Amino acid sequence: MTATMNTMDVRDIEARYPELLTRSFWQRYRTAFAAAAVIAYFIFCWWFFAIGHVISSANSDIAGNYLADWISWEARPDIDIHADGTMKIVFGKYSPLGADPHPDWIEAKTETVTRTIEASPSEAPAQPKQSTSSFSFVQPEFRGDGETSKTAGTEPTTVTEEVVTEAHIMMNSSSWIDLSKDKVELTRGGETLTLTTGGKTMTYDGALPEWAYQRAPGEKIIAYFGFAGRVEVEPDRVKVRKRFLGWENFFFDTNSPFFGKSAGDVISLMFSDNRVDPNQSNLSRAIDDILYNPSWQHLDVWTKLLQTIVMAFVGTLFAMVIAFPLSFLAARNITRNKPLNQLVKRFFDFQRSVDMLIWALFFTRAFGPGPLAGIAAIFFTDTGTLGKLYSEALENIDDKPREGIRSVGASPVAIQRFGVVPQVLPVFVSQALYFWESNTRSATIIGAVGAGGIGLKLWEAMRTNQDWENVAYMVLLILIVVYVFDNISNRLRSMLIGNGRK
Incomplete structure (x- = not known):
């Protein structure tokens, strides 16, 4: 028979035991209080870190250019504008286009002119050749003692040279630059901006479009063409920065005899009997040019990456070897000596309480920069961290196997060997493998402070604020190594844990 409660019974129970059936104020509103606390915390963070100001002042164009630098490179021709309106296209000394660049995206109309150059009383230009290309590298001439050549003469010099009168530079299919006498036309997406050059200030027709910028009236004008690049226009010079997807000269530098050749031509030349260098085979020369490429330094990067891997492996191995016996001294159920337990545990705390980066700075000062x-x-x-984890694993073992081995009169060493180690060894090795995998990443960070490895190389590339493609290259190598070792570590841990369960 089932008893039922009527309304009077319920009220009677409420009267006698109000604390059981009546919810307190906190019980009724704790969810609302928790939600309000979370909202208040986020509002505080928004104010304290000035997140709104950071978002409003962020420049997406700069961020986009920064990301583009990781996967692209720039050709940087400068167009010098002479007083008579003629021009000369100049590439930098270390241009990725090589020593004599004539890119197909620059169309130039040239003519040979004779001009008179006035020499200053204190310093005059060196006598140029009678005919020079309009595409060139500009470098100052030096005397044997390192000083620029000077002359006391004031006689004007008459020279004959090839100059550019008009130029057309393609940025992409919908954007280009047209240069003619005293005028530069910038076109992007059907919109054209006309600039006047040759004077002392920059002037333009109409209003500046959204993709052009001038800090103050008369100053240079910067025009952006999206991923294709940008151009800076001054009264006497136009600086073009054209961007290309990919990494320039990744295999062969401009000084290599294999530079600029197609993959088929390179392979054919590698196995050709006609040597480009009489002292070595073409195959050997190609390998050397790749490994010692001055722009990418492949061999040095791979060597530093190997140093990072070795640093992580050796450091983790030594930590595991030292933490293993010390953890037995720290475990209270293994070593029944409370002062010794506390001493070893505090030693572990001391080691792991200071971040690895700080220890790297300390040891760099002690041993000098290096692995x-x-x-x-x-x-x-890791000795401190693994020691703590190992000792906690030992304190949670099952004592029955140890008691069984002790009951047959085994020695203390045998008790630990056969009663304890089989229980914890898979866990110990699994944790060590995880730390080895993690330290492969950490070794990159500590390398940046002088501890050797690819981290130092990465920091040097980032510090220049120009070699971001090199940074991307090294980051990609690090990602590949971490991925490989992560899979190796996971596979080994699965095998060990599986064997341990059996």
Whole structure:
């Protein structure tokens, strides 16, 4: 028979035990209080870190250019504008286009002119050749003692040279630059901006479009063409920065005899009997040019990456070897000596309480820059962390196997060997493998402070604020290494844990 409660019974129980059936104020409103606290916290963070101001002042164009620098490169011709309106296209000394660039995206109309150059009383230009190309590299001439050539003469010099009278530069299919006497026309997406050159200030017709910028009236004008690049126009010079997708000269530098050749031509030349260098085979020369490419430094980067891997492996291995016996001293159920337990545990706390980066700075000062400082930093930090994890694993073992081995009169060493180690060894090795995988990433960071490895190389490339394609290259290598070792570590951990369960 089932008893039922009527309304009077319920009220009677409420009267006798109000604390059981009546919800307190906190019980009724704790969800609302928790939600209000979370909202207040986010509002505080928004104010404290000035997130609104940061978002409003962010420049997406700069961020886009920064990201584009990782996957692209720039050709940087400068067009010098002479007083008579003629021009000369100048590439930098280390242009990625080579020593004599004539790119197909620049169309120039040239003519040979004779001009008179007035020499200053204190310094005159060196006598140029009678006929020079309108595409050139400009470098000052030097005397043997390192000073620029000077002359006391004031006689004007008459020279004959090839100059550019008109130029057409394609940025992409819908954007280009047209240069003619005293005028520069910038076209982007059907919109054209006409600029006047040759004077002392920059002037233009109409209003500046959204893709052009001038800081103050008369100053240079910068026009942006999206991913295709940008151009800076001054009264006497036009600086073009044309962007190309990819990494320039990744295999062969401009000084290599294989530079500028197609893949088929390179392979054919590698196995050709006609040597480009009489002292070595073409195949050997090609390999050397790739490994010692001055722009990318492949061999040095790979060597530093190997240093990083070795740093992570050796540092983790030493930490595991030292943490293993010390963890037995720290475990209270293994070593029943409370002062010794506390001493070892505090030693672990001391080692792991200081970040690996700080230890790397310390050991860099102690041992000097190099992989030894990185190995020491990893070893010292991970000894404390692994020691703590190992001791906690030991304190949670099942005592029955140990008691069974002790009951047959086994020695203390045998008790630990056969009663404890089989239980914790898979866990110990699994944790060590995880730290090895993690330290492969950490070794990159500590390398940036002088501890050797690819981290230092990465920091040097970032510090120039120009070689972002090199940064992307090294980051990609690090990602590949981390991915490979992550899979190796996961596979080994799965095997060990599986064997441990069996």
